[in-house]
Every structure is written in structure tokens, then in C-alpha cells.
Amino acid sequence: MKLLRIEYKKIVGNKSFKVFTIMFLVFLPLLVFLVPSMIKFPFQGLEFHPLIPINYQTSWYAVTLISSWFCFFLLSFVLIYHITNEYNYRTVRQNIIDGFTRNDYLLGKLYLMLAITILATLYVLIIGIAGGLYFSTFEQQEDNVIQEFFKLGAESDVQAGFGSLFDGISNVLRFFVQTLATFSFAFLIAFLTKRGILAVLVFYASFIAEKIARWQFSENGMDVIADYFPLHNIANTLPFPGMTSLITGINSPMFINWTYLGLSMIYAVVFIFLTRLVFYKRDIS
Amino acid sequence: MSVILEINNLSKYYGDFAAVDDLSLTISAGQVFGILGPNGSGKTTTLGMILDVLNPSSGSYSWFGEPQESNSRRRIGSILEHPIFYPELTGYKNLEISAMIKNVDRERIDEVLKRVELFERKNSPFNTYSLGMKQRLSLAAALLSNPEVLVLDEPTNGLDPEGIKQMRELIISIAQEGKTIIISSHILDEIQKMCSHYCILKNGKKLMQGSISDLSTSKNEFLVNADNLTEIETSIKNHPLFKESNREVEKLKISFSGEINGMELNKYLFDNNIVLSELVELKTSLEDEFLEIVKN
Numbered sequence: 329m330k331l332l333r334i335e336y337k338k339i340v341g342n343k344s345f346k347v348f349t350i351m352f353l354v355f356l357p358l359l360v361f362l363v364p365s366m367i368k369f370p371f372q373g374l375e376f377h378p379l380i381p382i383n384y385q386t387s388w389y390a391v392t393l394i395s396s397w398f399c400f401f402l403l404s405f406v407l408i409y410h411i412t413n414e415y416n417y418r419t420v421r422q423n424i425i426d427g428f429t430r431n432d433y434l435l436g437k438l439y440l441m442l443a444i445t446i447l448a449t450l451y452v453l454i455i456g457i458a459g460g461l462y463f464s465t466f467e468q469q470e471d472n473v474i475q476e477f478f479k480l481g482a483e484s485d486v487q488a489g490f491g492s493l494f495d496g497i498s499n500v501l502r503f504f505v506q507t508l509a510t511f512s513f514a515f516l517i518a519f520l521t522k523r524g525i526l527a528v529l530v531f532y533a534s535f536i537a538e539k540i541a542r543w544q545f546s547e548n549g550m551d552v553i554a555d556y557f558p559l560h561n562i563a564n565t566l567p568f569p570g571m572t573s574l575i576t577g578i579n580s581p582m583f584i585n586w587t588y589l590g591l592s593m594i595y596a597v598v599f600i601f602l603t604r605l606v607f608y609k610r611d612i613s
Numbered sequence: 614m615s616v617i618l619e620i621n622n623l624s625k626y627y628g629d630f631a632a633v634d635d636l637s638l639t640i641s642a643g644q645v646f647g648i649l650g651p652n653g654s655g656k657t658t659t660l661g662m663i664l665d666v667l668n669p670s671s672g673s674y675s676w677f678g679e680p681q682e683s684n685s686r687r688r689i690g691s692i693l694e695h696p697i698f699y700p701e702l703t704g705y706k707n708l709e710i711s712a713m714i715k716n717v718d719r720e721r722i723d724e725v726l727k728r729v730e731l732f733e734r735k736n737s738p739f740n741t742y743s744l745g746m747k748q749r750l751s752l753a754a755a756l757l758s759n760p761e762v763l764v765l766d767e768p769t770n771g772l773d774p775e776g777i778k779q780m781r782e783l784i785i786s787i788a789q790e791g792k793t794i795i796i797s798s799h800i801l802d803e804i805q806k807m808c809s810h811y812c813i814l815k816n817g818k819k820l821m822q823g824s825i826s827d828l829s830t831s832k833n834e835f836l837v838n839a840d841n842l843t844e845i846e847t848s849i850k851n852h853p854l855f856k857e858s859n860r861e862v863e864k865l866k867i868s869f870s871g872e873i874n875g876m877e878l879n880k881y882l883f884d885n886n887i888v889l890s891e892l893v894e895l896k897t898s899l900e901d902e903f904l905e906i907v908k909n
Contacts, residue, residue: 334713341702421666422697426714426754427687430665612666 331436332443338419339410339440348406353451356398360391360459384460388496391456392503396566399448399507404514407441408527411518421612434607438600441511449504456500460493498584499566506565509592512599513559519603535559558595564588615642616678617762617793618663623672625658625817632658634817635672640795640810642761645788647804647825648797649903650814656797657694659814660766664691676762687715690755691764695771696747700740704731704750707739708757715758725753729783745776752783762793769803781807805899813906820906825899832901833869835878836861838891848885864891 339345364379381387414420423433514531521527538559545554554560565588620638624631633655640646648656661667663674665686676685698707708722726732729749734742742750748768755763768784769777784807788794798804804811805825812822833854839845842865846858854871867878875894882889 330713334710337702337706337710337713338699341699341706343701417700418695418697419699421693422711422754423714424666425664425686425691425693426711427684427689427758428714429684432714609668611661611668 331432332439335436335440335443338414342410342413344409345406348402352398352402352448356395356451357455357458359394359398360455361462364463380466381459381463383491383495384464384493385491385496387460387463388456388499391459392452392499393566393568395448395452395455396503396506396510400510403444403448403507404510404531405528407444407511408514408518408531409524410440411437411515412522412524412527415522415613416524418613424612430608430612434604437515441515442508445504445508445511448507449500452503453500456497457493502566502584502589505589505592505596506562509562509565509596509599512596512603513562516599516603516606519606535563556591558598561588561591562595565592616640617642617644618674618676618795619678620659620663620674621672623659623662623674624670625655625662625667626670631817633662633814636814636817636819638812638819638822640793642793643791644810645794645796645808647808647811648795648814649799649801649804649811649899650797651799653816654799654814655817656799656814657766658817660691660693660764660795660797664689664693664764666693687758688760689762689764690758690760691766692748692751692755692768693764693766696744696751698739698747698750698754701738703736703738704742704746704753705735707750708754711754712757717757721757721759725756728756729753730779744771745773745779748772748776748780749783752780756787760792762795763787764795766797767799768796769798769800801898801900801903811899813903815906821902832895832897833871833873834895835867835875836864836891836893836895837867837878837882837889838864839882839887839889841887845882845887848882848887852881866895 364381367379368375381390414423420433424430428436513534514527517531517534518527521530538557542554542557542560545551545557555564564585616639618638618640620636623633623636625633636655636659648659650656658667662669663676665681673681675681676689679685698704699710702710704726705722708726709719711717712719712722723732723735726735729752731746731749731753734746739747739750748771752765752768755765763784765784769780772780781803784794784796788807794807796804796807808825810822810824813820833856837845842860842863845865845867849855849858849867852869854869854873856868856870858865858867860866875892879889879892
């Protein structure tokens with residue numbers, strides 16, 4: 329806890345940390361609640377909101393998916409800048425001189441990463457519960473309205489009513505694992521490059537670079553390998569669906585794929601191990 | 614005396630370039646040890662290695678006889694190169710972080726801030742401090758744990774004369790408490806004024822190690838002054854150990870070929886009806902030693 333308290337002291341005075349955290353805390357609920365309720369049109373005598381989830385299953389999925397993108401763009405950025413700023417200000421050196429072992433220093437950062445992930449997950453949990461309660465108040469959840477609107481056939485597994493709060497809550501676990509794995513990758517890139525802008529560029533460019541590499545592998549008939557590339561695997565822990573499957577739940581990626589989930593955890597451990605290797609091998613300049 | 618720091622065959626290479634080359638050194642408790650050398654001689658690299666921010670290419674060191682991996686650095690206060698702190702945090706908050714790392718009570722923060730005369734500015738952000746204040750905050754951080762050893766890398770670098778004087782007085786007062794201090798500097802006078810022991814580095818190699826008191830040997834040279842310097846010049850030529858004399862801005866510098874002390878010289882001149890208004894015995898300085906070694 330002491331290491332975490334030290335990290336808290338460091339970030340609490342940092343302006344960019346405050347700005348990005350506030351953006352995450354404010355814009356996430358705005359996007360989750362406001363946007364779906366604003367888009368509407370008349371249908372069967374109702375004000376139909378096509379982006380309002382039709383049950384808890386889809387609600388949890390939508391909330392965790394949107395949140396994971398917020399984490400990817402905002403909180404990864406915060407984490408990268410927090411680490412690279414320490415190199416920029418050379419305070420990493422001062423911390424070691426003050427008496428931290430390299431292990432202490434790295435553990436502090438790891439605890440911070442874990443704390444941000446846990447707090448973001450708790451926040452998402454709250455948003456998810458609030459979102460489900462809010463979405464369930466819309467009248468359009470009637471079975472026949474949904475069936476009619478999406479022109480669903482007999483094979484539809486869409487259930488009448490909003491369902492139980494716990495339907496699809498497992499998406500929160502997927503969010504947690506995906507965020508942790510994404511942060512672990514950001515963690516490695518930050519320690520590797522040591523420069524803020526460079527780290528951010530490398531971090532986001534890595535996803536594009538891996539996509540190109542996957543495409544090359546697929547072209548050569550190695551789809552199976554390409555499917556388990558680390559960043560693709562992490563993204564697939566909570567994948568982006570087609571719009572119909574997002575809304576209807578049919579053929580949707582709303583259910584846990586344990587292979588992706590387990591591999592993401594393994595990749596997270598590998599990234600952290602590599603970070604440790606880099607941090608120990610290098611001089612602290 | 615117990616050994617505080619033992620360095621054994623420590624080297625640091627950057628490619629083929631040896632920043633520190635096979636350095637061995639022992640520093641005992643209570644010493645004020647100066648590491649002297651021109652810029653690029655390997656002083657900061659040596660301190661960086663013993664403070665665990667640089668990985669040695671080979672060799673080892675141990676603090677207090679404990680293994681390298683131990684937490685012994687919490688018993689050491691250090692300043693390495695420039696003052697480094699979180700720019701947006703106040704001096705106090707920065708010291709809070711240092712205190713937490715060192716496992717020190719917060720009450721100690723105010724004490725050290727008072728000692729380095731920064732108490733009044735403790736709530737100002739670090740990036741509003743002058744260089745002298747930043748340097749003193751570094752010293753405050755180093756003093757937080759009331760360390761047994763202080764490691765100071767060029768502590769007066771970039772300071773104005775007033776700042777240098779303040780920093781020097783602070784270091785001397787800390788040394789008087791019996792703490793072991795390791796200072797690196799390229800300023801010879803600074804080392805001679807503050808240190809009890811020294812070593813000279815050049816191109817990463819140790820050229821010499823010794824005690825400052827050993828340096829204070831007489832050079833058998835004197836600087837004298839009187840109403841009539843010509844009279845002295847004439848008279849001193851008859852002294853059996855006389856070597857040479859030179860005028861140096863209204864004073865006369867006399868060198869002898871053998872041992873002679875100030876009292877004997879004064880008596881000799883007095884016996885020759887010359888009353889001196891000034892007599893200074895010149896001793897070997899660190900500068901002489903340094904220049905001699907570097908020249909060789």
C-alpha cells in the first residue's frame with residue numbers, strides 16, 4: 329500500500345492526469361446515457377431508440393465495450409504519460425537514489441496500473457447498473473416491437489422484458505482483463521521508449537502494424553496463428569460486433585471466449601515480464 | 614574505523630569507451646572523501662554505479678559490507694548531478710515522496726527544510742525555485758533520513774558565489790556531526806577546503822588516493838614582505854640553503870633547497886637587521902598535486 333500511496337502523491341498534482349481522468353469520468357456516462365436516448369424516431373406509436381439496448385445482456389455488453397475504448401484512448405494515454413514523465417523529469421533516477429530498489433519502483437507502477445484498472449472496472453460496473461436501470465425504463469423493450477423492428481425470424485433468442493441485472497455481467501470480467509492487458513502493453517511501450525509522444529505513437533501504431541502483419545500471415549494461409557497475435561487477441565477479449573448482432577444478440581460476441589480471455593492474461597504477464605527485463609537491464613538515465 | 618564503501622575493480626564501458634576503468638576504492642566511516650577529476654573523468658559515472666542508477670560493466674561494490682542488492686541505500690543521502698523533483702509539486706510535497714521512500718516520519722520534513730533555509734518557501738512549486746533553492750532542496754531530501762553517509766555530486770555546480778558559500782558551510786557543518794561524506798568535484802579548492810581524503814580520477818582511472826593532511830607539507834618556499842625587499846634579496850643570497858627568489862606583486866617569494874621553517878627564516882633575517890611585515894610559508898596544494906599527476 330505504501331508504494332501505491334507514493335504513486336498517488338506523484339499523480340495527484342499532475343494536471344494532465346486530472347484532465348484525462350475527468351474526461352473519462354464525465355464523457356463515458358454522457359456517451360452511454362445521452363447519445364442512445366437522443367437518437368430516436370417514431371415506430372409503432374412509440375419513440376423508438378435504435379441504440380438503446382434491449383436487455384441487460386446487450387446493456388452490459390454495450391457499456392463495457394464503450395468503456396474499453398475510453399480506456400484505450402484516454403487511460404492508456406494517462407498511464408504512458410505518467411511513466412514517461414518520470415523519465416522526462418528524471419524523477420525515476422531520484423526515486424532510486426532516495427532508496428527505492430528497482431523492484432520497488434516497478435512494483436509501485438504495477439500497483440498503480442492495477443489500481444486504475446480496478447477503479448475503472450468499478451466505475452464501469454456502476455455505469456452498467458445505472459445504464460441497465462435507465463434503459464429498462466424505455467417502453468420499446470416489448471417483445472413484439474423488437475421482433476418487428478429488426479424483422480427477426482423464429483430463430484431469434486431475444487427474450488421479452490429486460491431480464492435480470494446479472495445477465496451479461498460477465499462482460500465486466502472481459503473488460504477488466506482487456507483493460508489490464510492493454511495497460512500492460514502500454515506499460516511496456518512506455519518503459520521501452522521513455523519518451524511521451526514517441527511512446528503514444530508506438531503504442532497506437534503497434535495495433536496498425538500488427539494488423540498488417542496479421543494480414544500477411546492470413547495471405548499465406550496462417551490464419552490460425554494470426555488470430556492469436558497479442559493485440560488482436562486482446563482486442564477480441566471484448567470484440568467490436570456488427571451493429572445487428574450488438575442490438576439483437578444473434579451471433580453476437582457477447583459471450584466470453586475463454587481462449588481469448590486466458591491468452592490475454594498470459595500476454596499481460598509476458599508484457600510485464602518484458603518490462604521488468606528492460607528496466608533491470610538498462611541504465612536509469 | 615569501519616568501512617562504509619568498498620569498490621572492487623568497478624568498470625563501466627559504453628561500447629569500447631571506458632567511462633570508469635577498473636576502479637577500486639575504500640572509504641571509511643567519518644571521512645569526507647573528495648573524488649576529483651576533470652570533466653569526463655568518470656566521477657558521476659562512478660557515483661551513478663554505487664547509487665544503482667547505472668549498471669556496472671564489471672566489478673562490484675558494497676555499502677556497509679552488505680550485498681549490492683540490499684536496501685542499504687536508505688542509509689545514504691545523495692545528490693546526483695542536477696536537482697531532480699516533480700516540477701508541479703511543492704517543495705514540501707516533493708520531500709513527502711522522498712520521506713515515504715526512505716520510511717521517514719513527516720515531522721522530519723520541516724526540520725530539514727529549516728536547516729537548508731527553505732521552510733518559508735515550502736509550499737511553492739518546485740519549478741518556481743531558483744537553482745540555489747533547488748540545490749538546497751536536494752540536500753534537504755538527502756538529509757531526510759539523517760543518513761550515515763552523504764553522496765554529493767558537484768554540489769556547488771551552477772551556484773552563484775553566495776550559494777556556493779551557503780552550500781559549503783552546510784556541508785562542513787554536516788561533516789562536523791561525524792557523518793561520512795563523499796563529494797565529487799572538478800574544483801580543486803572546493804575539495805581541499807571540505808575534504809579529509811581524496812582520490813584523483815582521469816579518463817576513468819584512479820591516478821591517486823590520499824589524505825588532504827598529507828598534502829600540507831612544506832614546499833620550503835616562503836612569501837615575505839618588508840619595507841625594503843632589495844635588502845632581503847641581498848641578505849638571503851648568503852643563506853646556505855638559498856635556491857632562488859622572485860618578486861611577486863610587492864612581495865618576495867624565496868625558495869630553499871633544503872628544509873627550513875618560518876621561525877628559522879625570520880630569525881636569520883632579523884639577525885641581518887631586517888624586520889618582516891609578513892611571512893607566509895607556502896605548502897603543497899591539491900592543485901599542485903593534481904597538476905603534477907595529470908602532467909605525468
